[in-house]
Each structure stands twice: as structure tokens, then as C-alpha cells.
Amino acid sequence: xxxxxxxxxxxxxxxxxxxxxxxxxxxxxxxxxxxxxxxxxxxxxxxxxxxxxxxxxxxxxxxxxxxxxxxxxxxxxxxxxxxxxxxxxxxxxxxxxxxxxxxxxxxxxxxxxxxxxxxxxxxxxxxxxxxxxxxxxxxxxxxxxxxxxxxxxxxxxxxxxxxxxxxxxxxxxxxxxxxxxxxxxxxxxxxxxxxxxxxxxxxxxxxxxxxxxxxxxxxxxxxxxxxxxxxxxxxxxxxxxxxxxxxx
Amino acid sequence: xxxxxxxxxxxxxxxxxxxxxxxxxxxxxxxxxxxxxxxxxxxxxxxxxxxxxxxxxxxxxxxxxxxxxxxxxxxxxxxxxxxxxxxxxxxxxxxxxxxxxxxxxxxxxxxxxxxxxxxxxxxxxxxxxxxxxxxxxxxxxxxxxxxxxxxxxxxxxxxxxxxxxxxxxxxxxxxxxxxxxxxxxxxxxxxxxxxxxxxxxxxxxxxxxxxxxxxxxxxxxxxxxxxxxxxxxxxxxxxxxxxxxxxxxxxxxxxxxxxxxxxxxxxxxxxxxxxxxxxxxxxxxxxxxxxxxxxxxxxxxxxxxxxxxxxxxxxxxxxxxxxxxxxxxxxxxxxxxxxxxxxxxxxxxxxxxxxxxxxxxxxxxxxxxxxxxxxxxxxxxxxxxxxxxxx
Numbered sequence: 001x002x003x004x005x006x007x008x009x010x011x012x013x014x015x016x017x018x019x020x021x022x023x024x025x026x027x028x029x030x031x032x033x034x035x036x037x038x039x040x041x042x043x044x045x046x047x048x049x050x051x052x053x054x055x056x057x058x059x060x061x062x063x064x065x066x067x068x069x070x071x072x073x074x075x076x077x078x079x080x081x082x083x084x085x086x087x088x089x090x091x092x093x094x095x096x097x098x099x100x101x102x103x104x105x106x107x108x109x110x111x112x113x114x115x116x117x118x119x120x121x122x123x124x125x126x127x128x129x130x131x132x133x134x135x136x137x138x139x140x141x142x143x144x145x146x147x148x149x150x151x152x153x154x155x156x157x158x159x160x161x162x163x164x165x166x167x168x169x170x171x172x173x174x175x176x177x178x179x180x181x182x183x184x185x186x187x188x189x190x191x192x193x194x195x196x197x198x199x200x201x202x203x204x205x206x207x208x209x210x211x212x213x214x215x216x217x218x219x220x221x222x223x224x225x226x227x228x229x230x231x232x233x234x235x236x237x238x239x240x241x242x243x244x245x246x247x248x
Numbered sequence: 249x250x251x252x253x254x255x256x257x258x259x260x261x262x263x264x265x266x267x268x269x270x271x272x273x274x275x276x277x278x279x280x281x282x283x284x285x286x287x288x289x290x291x292x293x294x295x296x297x298x299x300x301x302x303x304x305x306x307x308x309x310x311x312x313x314x315x316x317x318x319x320x321x322x323x324x325x326x327x328x329x330x331x332x333x334x335x336x337x338x339x340x341x342x343x344x345x346x347x348x349x350x351x352x353x354x355x356x357x358x359x360x361x362x363x364x365x366x367x368x369x370x371x372x373x374x375x376x377x378x379x380x381x382x383x384x385x386x387x388x389x390x391x392x393x394x395x396x397x398x399x400x401x402x403x404x405x406x407x408x409x410x411x412x413x414x415x416x417x418x419x420x421x422x423x424x425x426x427x428x429x430x431x432x433x434x435x436x437x438x439x440x441x442x443x444x445x446x447x448x449x450x451x452x453x454x455x456x457x458x459x460x461x462x463x464x465x466x467x468x469x470x471x472x473x474x475x476x477x478x479x480x481x482x483x484x485x486x487x488x489x490x491x492x493x494x495x496x497x498x499x500x501x502x503x504x505x506x507x508x509x510x511x512x513x514x515x516x517x518x519x520x521x522x523x524x525x526x527x528x529x530x531x532x533x534x535x536x537x538x539x540x541x542x543x544x545x546x547x548x549x550x551x552x553x554x555x556x557x558x559x560x561x562x563x564x565x566x567x568x569x570x571x572x573x574x575x576x577x578x579x580x581x582x583x584x585x586x587x588x589x590x591x592x593x594x595x596x597x598x599x600x601x602x603x604x605x606x607x608x609x610x611x612x613x614x615x616x617x618x619x620x621x622x623x624x625x626x627x628x629x630x631x632x633x634x635x636x637x638x639x
Contacts, residue, residue, distance in 0.1 A: 106320075112351075112412065112418075113360065114358065157417065160415035160416075160417070161415045161416045161417070162416075162417060163412075163416065163417065163418055164417070164418055165417050165418070165419075183418075185410065185418045185419045185420035186413065186417055186418065186419040187419055187420055187421055189408070189419075189420035189421065191410065191418055191420060215358070217353040217356075217358075217408050217410065217420070218353060218356055218357070218358050219355075219356030219357065220356075
């Protein structure tokens, strides 16, 4: 009897270990997502295609960001917006407009306003938060997004001050990239939806080069955000994140 | 003096059409100046009354961080309502208002707004807060007619509203428009919605807090709780006062033009009279009048134009101005769209002081203008004047 019991127990332990290996915890998944999506610093050129009910506009920009709180963006086109620069330090944002040659500061609720009529807020565009710092997750199950197998995870805020109390993310099982995101209000109302695609391997990490943002409360087809080129963990001079660089 | 007065009247009426032309032009000046000033007075009174009734009350306590011209200040501009005001709030003598920013999505469009919470028990402002008591909706909302028009909202409409709580986390809900009020004060109407105070406090996670406290008719006795600052009615109405002052200053240009036209006519008449009536002047002096008496006669003749003008203006002006004071003047909402506190109809207010000062001002100016050319008489030689020789 003893001869049979020991192998059975060993088999059960082995099976559970192997099952756990196949089903990583929510925390592990989020950690891997953070490793892919966030970086110490990022420098990228992007194209934002805003689909309004009446027209479609394209805005190109180059951005530098460091951690969660420092970000600098310069618009490259269209000609009307060229030279407009934005600097975000913590909860403060300064915008320099070359046509008026003035710097204006916005903060608080204004940061949640849409950027140039897009579906992105200034916060969405300029912040790079680590999910693990602000959320705890729960794996709800598995689903297919397109042809990719995904973990469905519900993230619940652990700290106050985050924009969205709850998020639901569909994380690619192989690449650990969220391919879909739903952002919810405290009351449970769905506010925004994001679809991420064109996942490529860049500097040893997977990263989506195309994102579609949709403010679901608003009319329109959403805003496409395309990364043209991106570099991670590059050294960015400190002067970039100073107000003086806005007028340079 | 009596003789001079009689002579002046006789000469004036003898001048016929020339006198009446002067009098008619001057009477227009009387009427337009009084009407314009009366209109501004009416606007001032109406705007002040409306501001007090709809927005300012008799004064306000502001949370120390609150700055109505700086939307950034709203994030921090909220504090517990001081307990010393509890009784007055219960009686409805103080209306606490909590203000925050939010976004609504009428017809799928995104619109930034101010969310203002006000107690349904308040009696300080004319906002129909009692409608909240009749509503069973989760988030009942009152909006002004301009806000309703601008966003295509009507009573019973339901739309999504999004805001951030005290910690900055997004929240959203469906709001229902339960009433639309009509006000002349755009600053309580445009770009904002009114919700029950307790509901907004709950939404924001700010129980018992407010941004401003609007005072009714009671004496604050100079007591200002710590962390709050008091704004008197005069301070709160300063914008309206400044606009009216600016409009009054602009009106002076109109008065100068009108008065210049009338005075030019009188001056011209006086110069012509002195030129054409040299023999008469010589005769007066030959008969024993002093030069200054003759100057006085001509000055009196000129200034009597203003008396006749005042009488004429009274004849046709009083009915006209009275009619306008009762019927009002319609501005059909044009000024309101510029954010000014203007009623659809303004009723001019003509005070006795306004009429008296206008009459005195015009009479004084006419007398001076009449006197200036008359001074030449003093330099005339009576013998030459009698011969009608040009001097």
C-alpha cells in the first residue's frame, strides 16, 4: 500500500507544479506585462490619427519619458501644430505654443481633457504607469483575442489617486502584452477601450506598435496611436524635462 | 431784471424758426441723455438684483483656496462646513455650494462642465432646489436654459456624466435633467449643472464639505471661520459695477456729440445776433443800459433756449420715457450670449436726481456758450453800434 501511495502523492505534487507553471498568477502576468510595457526611460516618435465624426486628423510627435512622472513631447506635424511642446512633471503640465510664444500651465481636471479632440487625455498620452504599483489582479479566465490566446485579468486599484478604479486586460499568453484593455469608472461604467496590435520584439521585449483608443462615451471611431520608432532605457539629459526646453 | 427777462423772451420768440430749431435740437439732447442714463440705471438695478437673487446672495464665504477665475483651485477648494453655521443652514439662510469639474456626454459629444451641489432646503438663491425633493432619480440635475440650449438638453433627458472623486479616480453615472430654470445670470447657467449637495458630497467623497457658503439676509457680525474668507456683496458685484461704469463712460462720448451739435447751433445764433443786432445794442446803451446789462440780456436769451428745450422735451419726452419705463426695452438675449447679466427686457429707471442734474448741466453749458460770444458787446462803441457800423 505504501509502495503505491508514495508515487501517487509524488505524481499529484508534480502535476500541481506543472499546472501552476502553465497558469502563472495574476501578479506574475502583470509583472511580465510591466516589464514589456514600461521602462526606465523611453524615446519614441509616434503618429496619432484622430477619427472625428466629421474628419480625420494626423498629428506626429516625438516624446521623451522618464519613469512615471517625467514626460516631454514635441509635435512635428501638421504645420499648424509643429513646434508645440508639452512638459509633464508629476501632476503639472506646461504647454508651449509657438504661435503665441507663450507657456501655459494646466493641471487637475484639465489633464483629463482630450488632447486635440482625440480619445486620449494628456494623462493617457504622457504617463507610463507600472500596473503593479497601483493595481492588484485576478485572473478571470482565458479568451481568444483575434488569433491569440489571452489571460483575462481584472485589475483593481490598490492605491488612491489612480485614474481608473478597475481595468480589465486581455494579456497575450506568449508575449505578455495586453492586446485589449477596458477602463472602468468606480461605478463600473465602461469609460475607455484600447486595442493593441502589431506586437514586435524591440530591444529584447515585446511591444505593441499600434494602439486604438476609444472613449466609449463619445461618438467617433476612436484614435489610433502608432509608434514609428521607439528606444527603451536610453539616457535622456535632465534639461529635456525643464521648462527652459519648452522654448528651445 | 424783470425787464431784461421780458426783453429776452420777446427777442427769442421774435427770432422765430431759428429759435425753434435750436430748441428742438437741444430738447433731443435732453431726452437722449436722460433716456440713456435711465437705461443704464435700469440695467444696473436689474443686474444687481439678479446677481444677488441668483448668485451672490448678500455675501459669500469662500474656502481659502477658492479662486473662481482659476479652475485649478477647485481641486483643493473644499473644506468641512463650519459648525457655527449649522443653524443658519438648517433655516435656509446660508446655502453651502460644493463645486467641482466634470464632463458630460450629451448626444455623444464631450463637454467640460462645472458640477455644483446645492441644498434643496436653501432659500438664499432663486435656484429651484425644491425640485430635487420631488425627484426619485439617482442623480437628478437642474440646468439653466442656456446650458440646455447649448447642449440640446431638455427636461427628462438622461446623459452620462463623468467626474473624478477626491482622490482623482474616475467615476461615472447617468444623470437625469429634472428641471430647466430661466435666469439672466449666465454665471449660474452656462457650462454647469446643479445637483443635490449631499449627492455631490457622496459622489466626490467629501462628506459635509463645501466650496462656498452663500449668505442670505442675516448679519455675519464680521465672523469669518478659520480657513474661509468673506466676500462682501460689493466685492462680488464689482464685475457688474465695472461694466456699467464702462458703459457710462462710453455714453459720455454720445453726450459730447449731442451737446456739441446743440451748442454749436446756439453759439452760431448768438454770433449772428450780435452781428445783426448792432443798432439794437447801441440803442440799449443809449437808453441807459450798461454794457454788462446788454451782455446779460444776450446771455439770458441764449440760455433761455435751454429752458424752452427742457419744456419741449417734457412735452413729448415724458410720455415717451414713461412708456418705455413701463413696457421696457427688449434686448432679446443678445447681450446674455456675451456673458453679461442682462434681462430680456430692461426697464429704464429715471430718478429725480438724474433729471435735475441733466437739466442743470445743459443749462449751465448753454449759458456759458451764450456768454462767450456776448462778451464782444462789452468792447463795442455805442455810437458806432448805433450807426450799425461793423466793429
